[in-house]
Amino acid sequence: MTKFVFYVISISVILQVIEPALTVYPVKIGETLILDIGREVKEWKRVRNGIEETIRPCGNNDKKSDVPCNVWMTANSKKAGDGREHMNENGTLVIDNFQESDSGDYFSNDELERVHYTADGQIWKLARSKIAVFPLD
Numbered sequence: 550m551t552k553f554v555f556y557v558i559s560i561s562v563i564l565q566v567i568e569p570a571l572t573v574y575p576v577k578i579g580e581t582l583i584l585d586i587g588r589e590v591k592e593w594k595r596v597r598n599g600i601e602e603t604i605r606p607c608g609n610n611d612k613k614s615d616v617p618c619n620v621w622m623t624a625n626s627k628k629a630g631d632g633r634e635h636m637n638e639n640g641t642l643v644i645d646n647f648q649e650s651d652s653g654d655y656f657s658n659d660e661l662e663r664v665h666y667t668a669d670g671q672i673w674k675l676a677r678s679k680i681a682v683f684p685l686d
């Protein structure tokens with residue numbers, strides 16, 4: 550007869566989540582805006598006037614896809630970009646000839662979460678970055 554032994558490990562941790570780290574990023578009208586928060590980023594998002602838009606790079610795998618790439622798309626699959634935007638395979642977002650209409654909060658859900666453990670067993674999760682982009686006059 551086989552005897553099963555179960556080990557129950559009880560771990561009690563305190564989880565702390567810090568509010569999104571908001572970076573403010575003033576950009577001159579007409580300048581090129583480049584945002585880079587890491588290579589793990591596969592798509593960028595921005596929220597303008599409460600509406601979320603998404604952009605993805607045109608990779609080899611996406612060529613067969615019906616979903617447009619290198620253009621801002623709304624959640625209901627409408628084109629929201631005007632061709633000045635593109636995203637590189639390495640995760641950088643580029644907007645040429647920055648306009649006031651590009652103002653908004655930029656972020657990516659692909660950004661790696663940074664988790665810190667302290668000696669007393671607490672876990673600190675650093676929220677992902679959120680970049681508030683607005684025109685500088």
Ligand SMILES: *[C@@H]1O[C@H](CO)[C@@H](O)[C@H](O)[C@H]1NC(C)=O
Nearest residue numbers: 585588636637638639640641
């Ligand atoms: C990302 O790729 C673009 C286009 O290939 C390149 O111009 C840029 O320097 C790269 N940036 C980084 C941080 O690797």
